[in-house]
Amino acid sequence: MTERTFIAIKPDAVQRGLIGKIISRIEEKGYKIIALKMLEVSEKQAAAHYAEHYGKPFYPNLVKFITSTPIVAMVIEGDNAILGMRQIMGKTNPANAEVGTIRGDFSPEMSFNVIHGSDGPESAEREIAIYFKPEEMCTGWKTAFEILKEKMN
Numbered sequence: 830m831t832e833r834t835f836i837a838i839k840p841d842a843v844q845r846g847l848i849g850k851i852i853s854r855i856e857e858k859g860y861k862i863i864a865l866k867m868l869e870v871s872e873k874q875a876a877a878h879y880a881e882h883y884g885k886p887f888y889p890n891l892v893k894f895i896t897s898t899p900i901v902a903m904v905i906e907g908d909n910a911i912l913g914m915r916q917i918m919g920k921t922n923p924a925n926a927e928v929g930t931i932r933g934d935f936s937p938e939m940s941f942n943v944i945h946g947s948d949g950p951e952s953a954e955r956e957i958a959i960y961f962k963p964e965e966m967c968t969g970w971k972t973a974f975e976i977l978k979e980k981m982n
């Protein structure tokens with residue numbers, strides 16, 4: 830099933846010059862980037878994004894971190910893209926993330942785990958709406974992978 834998921838390249842990865850490498854992995858997998866922008870996350874956006882973690886010990890630092898330096902926000906579309914992106918990202922704690930995943934390859938630490946990805950259809954819809962307007966979705970084009978699949982139908 831075609832899904833949309835919200836992905837953010839976090840401030841640590843932006844500062845460390847990893848934007849290109851992370852986007853390459855998403856493109857190489859064959860997913861479609863239908864929206865992309867660099868932005869400074871507002872306090873309001875951070876609170877909405879991480880509402881589920883409000884009150885946890887790491888919450889204040891998480892908000893401080895996500896609002897500290899720009900992020901690169903994306904909407905990614907593809908077959909089972911929500912779980913697929915979580916697999917490409919690797920486990921939340923990079924120390925436990927498999928080698929070959931983005932977190933496993935690019936970070937040793939939980940607080941600097943380089944990428945965010947929605948964890949289910951409801952959070953994807955909610956998170957996309959925090960960062961993007963519907964008119965920001967670029968949907969009127971086809972990737973080479975989509976064209977390839979169409980030819981085989």
Ligand SMILES: Nc1ncnc2c1ncn2[C@@H]1O[C@H](COP(=O)(O)OP(=O)(O)O)[C@@H](O)[C@H]1O
Binds near residue numbers: 920921940946
């Ligand atoms: N115990 C923790 N200590 C520090 N930071 C944490 C901790 N748990 C979660 N975080 C941070 O909060 C983010 C959101 O947590 P969570 O939703 O559980 O993980 P994920 O980003 O894999 O969906 C994590 O990506 C990480 O940056």
Ligand SMILES: [Mg+2]
Binds near residue numbers: 948
């Ligand atoms: Mg999460």
